[in-house]
């Protein structure tokens with residue numbers, strides 16, 4: 545680091561997204577990082593559940609990822625997608641069944657030449673009515689060779705690891721999020 | 736489309752306030768700056784909070800960067816919430832402005848800020864909103880802007896009203912504006928709420944009280960700023976936001992950088 549962290553500023557606390565974000569944060573094309581059905585596109589989708597196993601119809605999921613070659617996107621245009629520019633970021637509100645859907649590409653490994661042990665993943669933030677602050681997690685790719693050496697995945701129990709790895713389906717990947725319960729998703733904090 | 740049927744609440748404000756006071760007393764001296772995710776006085780949190788502590792992870796390269804937004808994303812007019820209709824919205828005109836900073840006090844530049852709020856009667860235009868207060872045809876309550884080189888944002892809007900909700904009998908939210916913020920890294924993503932000074936509902940509100948440190952709660956309350964008030968036109972409130980979390984190495988902007 546070029547500048548030592550002084551931590552002179554206390555962080556602003558989070559608060560719940562509440563029930564009324566639906567007319568404010570979603571926008572046309574928000575979940576389509578690439579046009580659905582375009583060459584190389586996949587559907588990344590899943591359901592969000594509460595501790596009683598009920599789907600959550602008022603959650604907001606955001607993903608942030610490298611492009612297929614592992615580059616960090618730094619192009620603007622997520623809010624008015626042109627269909628050609630990959631911005632790496634997307635937003636999907638859950639529907640009344642608690643289901644979210646993205647159209648995107650598989651991320652390439654982001655640490656080429658730096659930490660080759662890290663497996664490619666999607667960065668994820670979760671917001672919901674009833675959830676008082678954001679949650680971070682990651683979606684890893686099923687059966688990816690690099691998973692076996694990924695520093696986070698290897699630090700987890702088998703059950704915890706299973707909550708972070710998507711399953712392949714006919715159109716791409718499925719990843720369910722459990723805020724609570726037997727299959728509670730492993731959430732992350734960064735050091 | 737049917738809204739989920741809800742049982743009417745049975746707990747009174749006195750029941751809730753007792754729960755709030757007990758948790759506050761139990762957490763005294765711990766100085767937790769973030770809301771407790773497990774906070775039963777906010778009834779909707781009971782089945783929606785993780786029960787395990789989050790795992791510590793070293794950020795991946797991608798997580799040390801933030802998505803980029805720019806002038807193709809946001810029209811400067813979106814920062815004025817008072818021009819959405821053919822007439823002016825009803826309510827007290829306000830300017831809300833402040834700086835978005837990282838944990839070392841450095842500005843978060845050219846980054847997206849999104850807000851949403853109720854109208855002056857406490858009503859959102861959301862389709863499931865049940866509060867029988869009037870809608871305002873000239874107010875949608877949605878705004879966006881990009882921060883400038885100093886990390887500053889600025890919105891022109893009207894003061895939102897408090898509104899009732901179903902958490903318990905006679906539950907009212909203090910007036911607030913919802914804020915969505917991106918930092919210099921994905922780790923710094925934040926959604927929060929900005930409140931107005933001296934609101935009598937603070938002590939009664941489980942969402943605000945889910946932050947058990949008074950000092951941390953104060954960080955969500957804007958300051959009346961007379962210098963931000965426009966003579967003969969609107970009142971000013973200033974509110975700074977600090978986004979912490981690991982990010983990539985800071986580089987000073989170079990000559991010619993936007």
Ligand SMILES: [Fe+2]
Nearest residue numbers: 562564911913
């Ligand atoms: Fe609200």
